[in-house]
Amino acid sequence: MERKFYYNATQRLCSSLQLEESLQSYFELIKQVLPIDGIFLNIYRPEFSDIQFLAHVNDQLATPLENQVPISKEMEQLLQQADRPVIRIVNDISLDSVTQFVAPKVIPGIKSLILMRMVSGNTHLGIVGFYSKTVGVFKTKHADMIEPHMQTFSLITAFNLKDRNLLMLNQALTQQNRSLKRVIFTPNGVVGGNAGLKKVMNQVEAIAKLNTSVLLQGETGCGKEVIANAVHEQSSRSSRPFIKVNCGAIPETLIDSELFGYEKGAFTGAEKRKAGHFEQANGGTIFLDEIGELPLSAQVRLLRVLQNSTITRVGGHNSVQLDIRVIAATHRNLQAMVHSGEFREDLWYRLAIFPIEIPSLRQRRSDIPILVQHFLEVLSAKFNLSKLPRVSTEQLDTLNSYQWPGNVRELMNVLERAIIQSPQGPLNFDFISASKSEEAVETSSGETIVIDPSHASDKLVPLDIMISKYIEHAMRVTGGKLYGTGGAAELLDINPNTLRSKMKKLGIC
Template identity: 75%
Template sequence: MKEQFYYQATHCLCSSLSLEVALQSYYEFVKQYLPIDGIFLNIYRPEHGDIQFLSHVNEQQAVALDRQVKISPEMEAVLQETDRPVIRIINDISLDKVTGFVAPQLIPEIASVVLLRMVSSDTHLGVVGFYSKKKAQFKPLHADLIEPHKDTLSLITAFNLRGRNLLRANQALSLENDSLKRAMFCPDGVVGAEGGLKKVMVQVDAIAALNTSVLMQGETGCGKEVIANAIHAKSNRAGKPFIKVNCGAIPETLIDSELFGYEKGAFTGAETRKAGYFEQANGGTIFLDEIGELPLSAQVRLLRVLQNSSITRVGGYENVDLDIRVIAATHRNLQAMVHEKTFREDLWYRLAVFPIDIPALRQRRSDIPLLVQHFIEMLAAKFNLEKLPRVMPEQLSILNNYSWPGNVRELINVLERAIIQKPRGPLTFDLLQAQSDEEVTTKAGQTIIVDPSHASDKLVPLETMISKYISHAMRITGGKLYGPGGAAELLDINPNTLKSKMKKLGLC
């Protein structure tokens, strides 16, 4: 009888390439000999710390599943025991710690089960569960009948998993293909090159082929590095090094050794010669981000490099000639810093040969839908999502209407947070709508965030605040009171009235 049972069961399991169809045929045959209400198949995924259900068949249906159940470290330890039996009868699943927790989440009414372990190359793949909705339904005879099916079930499960992985790979390739198609409409990888950044890209095209220094100005997170990449990619240095340096991240005591390198024995710990960032960029481009953070002492040495096109390593005497293109960037007002003597005027003129102003995200809202699609694709790949989560029109409207004080960088963070919360979508951004920050729109159409919540409960006299604010305006404008870009224009006040207030407050 056993031989005939094994032959018929194997024939059922091999009757279709579809796991669900094969299991349905197998179930219809086996239930004639076992008191079962259904069969489920799951695998253990140690890399994720969960059990994943692959299939479930009963009287009503045979379905493919992709449901994960997280398990505790203690349960994982049980599953990884090497001496676990190949087949077990559990006539009351509440007595088994792992099965009693996992199985009812798929089949709430399950009461007893026979578990057949699937093994591949001594690795525990998972189990096939033959279950009943009644307790104490299974006997050793039932286990003896189905134990020989272990290898066949392991094989078809392995093939099914391989097929699912191939399907995911094809879906990933399809997504990548769509992304590449969209990239064709984003010249040089700059999203918005034909929209809100069109004027900037005209400037990029004009300067890229030259070796002139470029200074990019714009708010934090608006994409200055992306434009620097585009300039380098369009230049005749495209195949050469592109070295990015965050000037604000280098401690003052290490600036010389990091930028210009050092010789062996120059100081304790200098066991070998090291090339600095400038030398690493030789022949290519160096991008000096947050240039306004450099201390005055470092500004002097940087000016010398720009003038002489050479460096001297720390502890060395020989000049190292450089063929290098410098792109600098800052979110600070360097002209005001020059007026305050915190940035060298001669370095300012050397860097600002060709200034490029990068608009804030709120100044190019037409690019937001493109950016949203672009970053969702990036984040979907990062989180290994099978399909892109959707953004409903009303949610996209919330993104379009938000002021984006953190610019593109903030947009990425908002999208990432939304995907973490709802990886399958649709994405929601109600938190942005609920923010209590007050927005003020200037005559120039700029949106500025005024957030009183950052102030303490201790208040100062109003005239003191006015004095501080006027002083701040004068610093921003480099001391300019009258005319375009002057403090009076920015504060929307008559210049004579402003001057009178300044005299009254003792500011002039």
């Protein structure tokens, strides 16, 4: 009789390559002789300090599981004890601290169990839990009845885990793809669009459907191109070209031919007509990054394009009509450049119809964790890592306390460096705290400015000269305005009369 029962149990456990299906077939047999409400399988993963559930079956369901329950170091020590029995009865779950903590998180209502360890050779694979939702139902004869099935359970679990390992690369890629879609395709298509950039994204939503020019302002590396792309993607032009131009990267002698194109024979080497960036973007959007780097001569021609919606190719005479939306971006203070004569006032008014100020990373520190997760997934795919490197709470605190003068771009570079140094993790960012020398200063207007002494020369000049030069710079920034709102005295947070006295003393006209 016992031999027949063992044979039937083995047959059922080996009846399917799907763990949950073979477990269901076995459960239908074993519940006839055991007072159980269900069976579960889990494994202890010391590398992750957790217990992962593999499958669960009861009268209502048979399902594979992916639940992971983190456990404490004290619990790990209990699980690693060599004298833990292969099978044991726990008629009151409160008597087993690990099971009491772990099992109800996945399967509520468990009151008593028979726990059977699965072992393959010297390897502890995990646990089969035969459970009841009633206290004190199991007897020694019940444990004796299922103990012979331990090797079969171990065998099918080992095959299941091996199959998971063989598919690990495909699963990792699938998970990375799923995670990337989840993070990248957040509402508005911007990481942090519902958090630190929510105000910005509200402005994007307000302006996207219109054809109005947009000016994006913010520090280098804060994500101006990402926001420009979001404006384009939410506009009616989303299916048309989105042309990106770095105005600071074009030599002054080539600006006209790069932006507006040229006709065949316009100059030596012009063997055929070429469409410039504006013509390439016709019907869509052109993104003029670092617009403040354009020389005054190019600013005049750009203004004409914005006013007339036409261009003329270099060496040509016929105008080309454009239907185009312009998004400009800069990290510079264009208003100050207008006052100092470095930027045309009429172009400023034409571009700044709808300015959007993008906050720096240190102004939206709440976004750092989700940006870290996003970049870890991107970089893990880039480096073909099988799993995401871990970041401890302490190291995340290091990232949160750093000032990020290079903003989001610097954060990605820091994460890439950390992964290169330790691909399997945990990641360490002590190198940024060791090199941290800058200081964030908040002005009276609430603006945060980073001061980094590491960029200063070791050669010092008399303090009066430095003060004199700084006051002269403030006067250039304000266009010579000393008093009132936006004047040099206000920006320097000093009484106007005191500033006037200092200027007189230092010989500043």
